[in-house]
Amino acid sequence: MKIAVLLKQVPDTETKIRVKGDASGIESDGIKYIISPYDEFAIEEAIKTKEKSAPSEVIAVSLGPVRVVDAIRTALAMGADKGIHIDDCGLAMDSFVTAKVLANALKNENFDLIFTGKQAIDDDASQVSQMVAEFLNVPQLMLAEKFELGADKKSATIERSVGGGTKEVYTVEFPAVIGAEKGLNTPRYASLPGIMKAKTKPVTTLKASDLVGETKPKTTNVNFRLPPERAAGKVLQGEPEQLAQQLVKLLREEAKVI
Amino acid sequence: MSLSYDLSSEHEMLRKSIRDFAEKEIKPVRQKLDEKEEFSYDLAKKMSELGLFGITMSPEYGGQGLDTLSYIIAVEELARVDGCQAATVAAENGLGIGPIYNFGTEEQKRKYLPSLCTGEKLWGFGLTEPNAGSDAGNSETNASLKNGQWTINGSKIFITNAASKITGGVTVQCVTGNKGDSGKEISCIIVEAGTPGFTAKEMHHKMTWRSSNTAELYFDNVQVPEANLLGPRGNGYRQMLATLDGGRLAIAAMGLGGAQGAYEAALQYSHERKTFGQALNKHQVIAFKLADMAMEIDLARTYLYKACWLKDQGRPFKKKRRLRNSIALK
Numbered sequence: 367m368k369i370a371v372l373l374k375q376v377p378d379t380e381t382k383i384r385v386k387g388d389a390s391g392i393e394s395d396g397i398k399y400i401i402s403p404y405d406e407f408a409i410e411e412a413i414k415t416k417e418k419s420a421p422s423e424v425i426a427v428s429l430g431p432v433r434v435v436d437a438i439r440t441a442l443a444m445g446a447d448k449g450i451h452i453d454d455c456g457l458a459m460d461s462f463v464t465a466k467v468l469a470n471a472l473k474n475e476n477f478d479l480i481f482t483g484k485q486a487i488d489d490d491a492s493q494v495s496q497m498v499a500e501f502l503n504v505p506q507l508m509l510a511e512k513f514e515l516g517a518d519k520k521s522a523t524i525e526r527s528v529g530g531g532t533k534e535v536y537t538v539e540f541p542a543v544i545g546a547e548k549g550l551n552t553p554r555y556a557s558l559p560g561i562m563k564a565k566t567k568p569v570t571t572l573k574a575s576d577l578v579g580e581t582k583p584k585t586t587n588v589n590f591r592l593p594p595e596r597a598a599g600k601v602l603q604g605e606p607e608q609l610a611q612q613l614v615k616l617l618r619e620e621a622k623v624i
Numbered sequence: 625m626s627l628s629y630d631l632s633s634e635h636e637m638l639r640k641s642i643r644d645f646a647e648k649e650i651k652p653v654r655q656k657l658d659e660k661e662e663f664s665y666d667l668a669k670k671m672s673e674l675g676l677f678g679i680t681m682s683p684e685y686g687g688q689g690l691d692t693l694s695y696i697i698a699v700e701e702l703a704r705v706d707g708c709q710a711a712t713v714a715a716e717n718g719l720g721i722g723p724i725y726n727f728g729t730e731e732q733k734r735k736y737l738p739s740l741c742t743g744e745k746l747w748g749f750g751l752t753e754p755n756a757g758s759d760a761g762n763s764e765t766n767a768s769l770k771n772g773q774w775t776i777n778g779s780k781i782f783i784t785n786a787a788s789k790i791t792g793g794v795t796v797q798c799v800t801g802n803k804g805d806s807g808k809e810i811s812c813i814i815v816e817a818g819t820p821g822f823t824a825k826e827m828h829h830k831m832t833w834r835s836s837n838t839a840e841l842y843f844d845n846v847q848v849p850e851a852n853l854l855g856p857r858g859n860g861y862r863q864m865l866a867t868l869d870g871g872r873l874a875i876a877a878m879g880l881g882g883a884q885g886a887y888e889a890a891l892q893y894s895h896e897r898k899t900f901g902q903a904l905n906k907h908q909v910i911a912f913k914l915a916d917m918a919m920e921i922d923l924a925r926t927y928l929y930k931a932c933w934l935k936d937q938g939r940p941f942k943k944k945r946r947l948r949n950s951i952a953l954k
Contacts, residue, residue: 436633443637556641558675558688558698561634 367422367519367540370472370480371412371446372495375430375437376402376488385590392590401437404483407546410553411513412481413445419519423447425475429468430454435569442564443556449569457574460583465497470577473502477541478520484508484545499543507536508545629926635697638690642698645674646705654706657835661828663788664835667709672743676702676713681725685733686741693932696877700925703881704888708835710881714874715784715836716740720747722870723795723812727855727863732814739792748786748794748824750815750841751864753779758868760797760810760861765843767798767813772850774798774813776822780841787824787839793817794824794841797860810860814852821846869942873935876928880921887917 377383378398386393401409409426416422426441428434429452438449452471457463472480480499485492492508499506511533512525521539526547528534538544556564602612617624631639649670657664671677679695681687695717703710721740724732724747739745756762765778776798786794793816801809815822821844830838855863891914894905904910934941 436637439633440637440640443641555645555674556637557673558638558679558690558694559683560675561638561641562689564637565634 367416367419367478368476369412369416369422369424370475370477371405371408371424371426371441372468372480372482372498373405373409373426373428373434373437373441374402374483374486374488374494375399375428375434376486379487383592385592389590391587399433399436401440402483402486402488404485404487404546404548406483406553407548407550408481408483408544409441409444409446410551411510411544411546412479413554414551415479415481415513415515416445416447418515425450425477427452427468427471429464429574438569439564440556442567442569443560444554445560446567448567450572451569452572452574452577455573455575457578458583458586459574460585461491461493462497462584463578463581465494465501466579466581467574467577468494469498469501470579471572472498479522479540480504480543482543482545484510484547495543495545502541502543504541504543505538506543506545507538509547510544511547511549513544513550631693631697635693638694639697639701641674642676642701643704645670646702646709650702650706650709654708654835658708659834661830661834663712663837664709665789668712668743668746668788668790671709671713677716677743678721678725678737678741679717681721681737681741685725685737686739687721687725687737688741691932692873692935693929696873696928696932699874699877700881700884703878704885705881706835707878707882708833710878711784711833711836712746714871714878715749716743716746718871718874719749719867720785720795723749723854723863723867724814726866727812727859728814729851729855731851732854736792736814745790745792746785746788746837747792748783748839748841749867750780750783750786750794750796752782754781758864760864761807763797763799763808763810765796765798767796767800767811769800769850773847774800774850774852776813776815776843776846776848778843780839782827783824783839783841785837785839786841787826788837791817791824791837791839793819795854796841796843797864800857800860803858809858810864811857812854812860812863813848814854815843815846815848819846819848870935873928873931873941876924876931880924880928883917883921883924887914887921890914890917 378400381397384393412424416424424446425448426438426446427450428438431454435451438451442449452467482495496506507524509526510524511527514523516522521537524536524538526534602609675688676698678687679690679698680692683689699710699714702713724736740747753763753765767774767776785791793814795812796815797810797812799808800811803809823842824839827838827840894910895903897904931941
């Protein structure tokens with residue numbers, strides 16, 4: 367089976383984000399990058415699926431500047447077999463262009479399965495995976511909490527939550543795009559021998575400029591702002607009865623939520 | 625021309641992987657294990673799956689084939705969260721696997737190393753005695769050779785990884801004769817767990833490394849084949865010194881990792897705790913202390929990594945190692 371994993375490299379959540387002077391984006395200097403956590407679930411599920419369906423291969427795909435090769439290498443160290451780095455060539459990109467470029471890179475590769483995270487934790491757009499599926503004209507199932515490969519290895523059963531404790535269960539025939547939700551699995555750690563092996567695994571570089579065609583972004587970011595500083599909380603003191611009164615008063619008059 | 629202090633992306637990836645592992649798998653259980661003085665077989669298994677045993681050893685014997693710096697970063701990151709697990713890994717690589725790998729015969733290496741490098745088994749290095757440590761001249765444990773068998777008598781103390789349920793055996797430093805004026809003849813001999821007369825007793829009530837496995841060893845007429853001699857007869861003292869030379873890098877990494885963990889904890893606390901109307905770290909005296917800590921840690925790390933680099937280049941690293949130990953362990 368041929369399995370792709372789509373990875374996005376995002377700023378570490380512990381990184382202090384600074385907005386550029388002209389509010390056009392965030393300062394990339396000094397940012398520590400990680401693989402978006404939902405994409406880590408996708409890598410793990412791809413590797414698990416590979417292990418259950420030998421002979422199979424997992425190909426980690428990431429679009430971005432050269433630094434994203436680190437994310438690909440991490441996937442290779444975890445157990446993916448090959449990497450494809452799509453150099454963004456500095457093009458203006460939104461979710462639409464990103465999905466188009468990815469789909470164009472993937473379309474001739476005849477993947478049986480494409481795993482992705484349900485969303486990336488930087489812009490939280492949750493659009494690329496679905497659009498990639500649409501452009502490739504294959505079904506997509508986002509928010510997968512459980513993935514079970516069918517006995518025929520050509521289909522899978524997927525579970526996802528729809529709120530209120532209800533689960534939806536789908537069966538899907540391959541090829542398909544699966545978006546990983548938290549809880550799908552526990553990603554393995556890159557082992558020391560895995561890190562050594564990753565060095566020798568092939569990573570192909572493609573150029574977004576060759577894949578983008580006439581596609582232009584449909585959205586542009588016009589203004590980046592940090593969220594307002596959270597004001598210090600209030601600590602109420604007194605007897606429970608007075609506390610309740612004060613709390614209700616504050617909720618009504620100050621917070622205006624009741 | 626360029627000089628780079630950046631680690632390679634593999635070293636960075638390794639650090640991240642071990643740090644994630646330590647944070648997610650070790651941190652939640654470290655206190656309980658410490659309180660109960662319990663060696664965790666579960667963590668030992670997980671660490672073996674990560675490839676933390678036999679890190680610098682050749683894949684030919686089941687090792688991971690990484691460089692010294694990788695080993696040192698791994699120990700540092702474990703020690704940042706828990707010195708006990710770092711001790712298990714450092715002792716196993718340096719003292720358990722190291723001597724067999726460096727001085728063993730081809731047959732000994734093929735026999736013992738594969739199961740040690742997968743972490744399926746642990747191995748101890750019996751050096752310290754109640755009255756002797758690196759001062760091997762004071763060793764009392766002795767072995768005599770007769771009819772192709774060594775007979776060993778004596779005892780050892782504070783031997784890491786030697787009394788676990790998965791301990792495969794120990795390498796014991798013994799007095800094997802007298803060299804007249806030049807003192808005792810010292811040799812290292814392999815003793816497998818379960819050999820009659822050999823007892824390994826778990827030690828408790830330690831002040832630190834409480835969830836690392838530490839043993840007292842007793843040898844009561846223990847008989848092992850002559851072929852269990854590690855390397856040439858009489859080389860035990862030299863083997864021990866070489867083993868401890870490499871071991872000091874790992875000990876420095878433990879000092880460094882522990883310091884890093886302590887510094888991070890202190891830094892966080894200094895943000896949270898308020899005195900005299902402001903956070904601790906706003907008091908200059910505390911800020912200076914934190915700055916000094918950060919500086920010394922950085923200094924120790926730079927020196928330690930340089931020593932690793934020298935070792936990997938096959939160049940002398942002992943002076944660096946001593947300087948750096950004095951910084952890291954302060």
